Amino acid sequence: MAAEADGALKRLLVPILLPEKCYDQLFVQWELLHVPCLKILLSKGLGLGIVAGSLLVKLPQVFKILRAKSAEGLSLQSVMFDLVALTGTMVYSITNNFPFSSWGEALFLMLQTITICFLVMHYRGQTVKGVAFLACYGLVLLVLLSPLTPLTVVTLLQASNVPAVVVGRAATNYHNGHTGQLSAITVFLLFGGSLARIFTSIQETGDPLMAGTFVVSSLCNGLIAAQLLFYWNAKPPHKQKKAQ
Numbered sequence: 001m002a003a004e005a006d007g008a009l010k011r012l013l014v015p016i017l018l019p020e021k022c023y024d025q026l027f028v029q030w031e032l033l034h035v036p037c038l039k040i041l042l043s044k045g046l047g048l049g050i051v052a053g054s055l056l057v058k059l060p061q062v063f064k065i066l067r068a069k070s071a072e073g074l075s076l077q078s079v080m081f082d083l084v085a086l087t088g089t090m091v092y093s094i095t096n097n098f099p100f101s102s103w104g105e106a107l108f109l110m111l112q113t114i115t116i117c118f119l120v121m122h123y124r125g126q127t128v129k130g131v132a133f134l135a136c137y138g139l140v141l142l143v144l145l146s147p148l149t150p151l152t153v154v155t156l157l158q159a160s161n162v163p164a165v166v167v168g169r170a171a172t173n174y175h176n177g178h179t180g181q182l183s184a185i186t187v188f189l190l191f192g193g194s195l196a197r198i199f200t201s202i203q204e205t206g207d208p209l210m211a212g213t214f215v216v217s218s219l220c221n222g223l224i225a226a227q228l229l230f231y232w233n234a235k236p237p238h239k240q241k242k243a244q
Contacts, residue, residue, distance in 0.1 A: 040203070059112065105193065144157075198218060
């Protein structure tokens with residue numbers, strides 16, 4: 001019975017969360033304070049947790065737009081920059097053969113972000129333009145993932161996108177004086193996820209560009225979270241006029 005339980009545990013953990021060598025260190029030799037293996041286990045667990053959580057991160061934002069039938073407070077330009085950042089991370093990671101647990105959330109966040117892009121256009125009366133945008137994005141993604149795109153282009157995309165994305169969104173909030181349909185749940189989940197990604201990217205990829213990207217992303221997402229709290233009770237101008 002004990003052997004069966006051990007075999008089931010090993011199938012669960014190896015190789016998803018641990019290499020076999022670390023499994024033996026922790027669960028056969030019972031070296032529970034083996035720091036390198038504990039770091040691998042923590043990193044893999046955090047990474048997969050972030051990937052799983054990313055399935056729901058931007059859904060509150062999507063539902064908030066649908067309920068309000070409005071994308072007020074959301075800059076289409078900022079959302080598209082966000083899409084570029086996620087696409088850059090995904091393409092860069094696939095090109096460099098990084099483990100899925102170190103970047104998988106980019107795939108699911110990309111799908112949710114492109115949905116938000118379409119909804120912003122739709123509620124601005126530009127539905128046809130939104131459909132055309134979806135088709136064009138799919139084509140560009142195929143080109144980026146193909147051998148036609150040099151690694152230097154993919155690296156440049158990854159290096160330059162995140163600061164522009166989040167600072168652009170923060171500038172939109174400051175200009176509007178409110179956060180509109182920006183979802184608090186989405187903002188704080190993105191902030192927490194980007195903080196955790198600093199550790200997992202160092203541990204799993206060893207790539208300074210990936211780690212640096214998440215450091216900048218965490219700082220900028222923290223700025224947006226602070227703005228959300230600051231503008232918590234602020235109303236869009238037209239709503240204030242209706243209340244008068």
